[in-house]
Each structure stands twice: as structure tokens, then as C-alpha cells.
Amino acid sequence: MSPQQQAPRGTTERPGGERLGAEELRADCASCFGLCCVALPFARSADFAEDKPAGRPCANLRADFRCGIHARLRDSGYPGCIVFDCFGAGQKVSRVTFGGTDWRRAPGTARSMFEVFPVMRQLHELMWYVTEALDLAPARPVHRELRRALARVDGLTRGDAASVVRIDVNALRAEVNALLLRASELVRAEVPGRRRNHRGADLIGAKLSGAGLRGASLRGALLVAADLSGADLRVADLIGADLRDADLSGADLTGALFLTQAQLNAARGDAATVLPPALARPAHW
Template structure:
């Protein structure tokens, strides 16, 4: 079993086919990531009539860094073009509120699919491949439900079901990591490491699930085969770090960090443009 290219495209944002849902449905507070407060259901003032962002090329300079590190995992186009069959919220006010409520639920389902697709491609998890495939099929069926049914989903229960398989996958991958004589850093789940200095540290095969790595110095660190699901890498310095083979690392996490041309990423991820400026 393997993941097709079209499957991977389905869990990546396609803003051209979305009605700007993340720019309307989601709230945010004025902070280092956003220039002003916005309530859910209120369109961002930068959202244009064609559902494009008026400052897309200058989001960071304009105080909207948070937008550059958000990923809907393809939920935007799914809700816009499939769930609501191309009906937009501006012309169909009767579906406006419901669409904005469906979107974050769909985002969670698509995020789970993204991780499950990666798990399916991990040869180390071949022993549970059938279970992973079943989870993918079940999750995909949920994304095909009508709006009313989506809003009634027990998303927490389904996430627990999926997470069990993701944890197993992580354990299989990390169990095969050969450690050298250099002591690997050991961390507890969800540990707060904000601003810590880990320059040159050995995190090879580490469990970084839920770790707060905000503004950490991870320059030249060995992060190969580390599990990054839920890890917060905002403003972490990963210049020269090696993240090849890492597990469940997303483009969003990479975008939120600071790296350079020496940073080694998994082939599925791209070097953010702001690293090179």
C-alpha cells in the first residue's frame, strides 16, 4: 500500500478553490502574529471580493505572520467545492454560519488524513499498514458527510482512534534508530522548553510530541527521525539542523521556525522563502 499523489494534494491547501474560509471563520487576537483582533465569522479586512488576500506577498511585514504559518490541510477547498458544492457564503447567506462551523471540523479531519498518509508510507510500520489504511478510509468517509452530520461528529473520539495508530507508527520508526555514543537528549511529553539552548544537541529518534520549542536554539542539532507531531517550533533556530527522516513534521512547523540553506528537511517539505531573505 502507498499514498497516491492526488491523495497528498487533497491534504494541502488550495486557496484558488476556497472561499477564504480561514480568513473569515477563524478568530485571532492582536499579537506578534496578528495586527488586530478579529472575531470568528468576521472577514479579515484584507480579504478581497475574489477571496484572495490583498497583502499576501507582504503578510509578515504587515503584521500577519500568523497567516503564513497556518495550514488547513485542504479543508478549505473540500468544504467550499465538495461539502457545499461550490456555493459561497457571500451569495448564500443561509449557509454562512454553518459553513464557518463545518470548516474547523473538516480541518481536523484533513489534518488526521495528512498524518495517516505519512504513516502509511513508513515502511517501519508495515505491520499495522492494514489498520492505517482502514483508518484512512474511515476518516475519508467522515469528510464526505453532509454539513449537519459533520457538526454532530465526536471528533475527539475519532482523533483518539487515529492517534493510537500514529503513536504506534512513531514507536516503530524511532525503535530502529541507532544511537551513537553521544548522549541523546531525553524529554518528557509536552515539556516546556521555551528559549532553551540546544545548539548541537542530539535529538535523533527523540519523542518531541507536544514539546514547546518556541525560540529554542537548535542550531546544528541532530533531529533525524524525531517525532514532531504537535510540537511548537515558532521562532526556533534550526539553522544547520538535520531533520531528515523526521516524523509528522509539517510545512507549517517549518514555516514558523528560522532556518537557512544548511538546514536539512524531509524531501516532502520546502525551504520557506523568508529563510533566504
């Protein structure tokens, strides 16, 4: 799990007046049974030092479910762990879905727990994005629909294990993404001048130093190793953009939409990079 977690936002009201706290959408590794270190597979690559199939604990996972090399993940060949964020799904599965019974003490729960976790992670990610959209004043015309979507997804996360794994996540993501796209368009419409559309573009290694990308759509764009130094990325929509090894030195990300801590952790930057207030400057910059 990333050493830098996203700062909490506000709270969002659930039906009946109960509040969805920002802490629910922020990873709390101390309350999780190391699920990202067990449930998910990884392949030996620049991101991981070895192969690991889904369901097998990482060799670095300790008996207390903490990472034995957490302070030196990057130097040990595990930068992929640094850029992963479960958005609070780990503690939800561990403490709510399975009521605090871990897979070591109750091995019979392991398979189900490991199947639930990746689904829950996607649901929590959706809730994170919707919560951000609800903080955007220009997106007010879709706030009512966003609140309904948040309540629906939140309710799904509280089902039992069997009901969670049956969720059609792709269909749900498509529905929610349509609202997030509308929110993005409303916010970016207030940006003066021409707004570039690079949605889903292959910009791997692109030379975009100093580029004027204010209010641009970079949704799902491949920006691996792109040179974005000094780029104007204010109010740019970066949902799902792949920023691995992208150079953000001196870039201005003020008001960037749907940018996550995991994306920043995957990129390179410096002290001159301007970040949104909810995000932390990665330690390796």
C-alpha cells in the same frame, strides 16, 4: 495561507480501488471561499495586527476570496497567516460540502460553513498524518489499521454539513493518535542508541544547540524560541511540536516524523538546515 505548501506525497487507496490523491490534502486557495480568513478568530498579537472575531471577514480579504496582502503578510504584521495550513479542508468545504456555493452569494449558508471548516480542518490534518505513516516501511505492522482509519476519516469528510459538525473530533483524534504513536515507535526503534523522550515538555527558549535528538519524541513539545541550531533531529517525532521562532539553523531534519510545512514556516532556519524532501525551505529563512 502559507506561501509554501507541502509537496505532494503518493496516493492511498480507498475501499473499492479509488485513490486518495495527495492534492486533496494540500491547500488550494484558488478553490476555497477564503474560509480561514473568515471562519477563524484571531487576537491582536505578534501573530496578527488586529483582533478579528470568528465569522467576520478579515479586512484584507478581497471580493475574489484572495488575500490582498498575501505577498507581504509578514511585513504587514500577519505572520500567523503564514504558518496556518488547512491541509485541503478549505476546498473540501467550499466545493464538496457546499457544492461550490459561496457564503457571499448565499448568506444563509455562512454560519453552517464556518462551523464545518474548523472540524474539517482537523479531519484533513489527521488524514495527512495517516498518509505519512503509510509511507513508513518500518510501520508496516500497523498499516492495515492505518488504512482502515484513513478510510473512516475520509468517509466522514464527505458527509453533509450537519453530520460533520456532530463528529466527536477529540475521540477520533485519540483513536488515530494511538496508531500514529505506534507507527512512530516502530520507526524510531530502528534508531541506534538512547532515544530521548521530551513528549509534551516545556522547552521554551531551551538551549539545545547541537543536541543529539535523533529518534527523540518531541510530540507536543513547546519549543518556542528554542535554540536547535545544529541539532540532530533525524527521525525525531515532531507531531504537534510548537516551533514558533525556534532556531533550526544548520539542524538536520532528515526523516523527521510528522513535521509539517506550517511548523517550518513558524521557525527560523538557514541554507544549512537539512529538510525532508516533501517540505520546502521557507522564503523568510
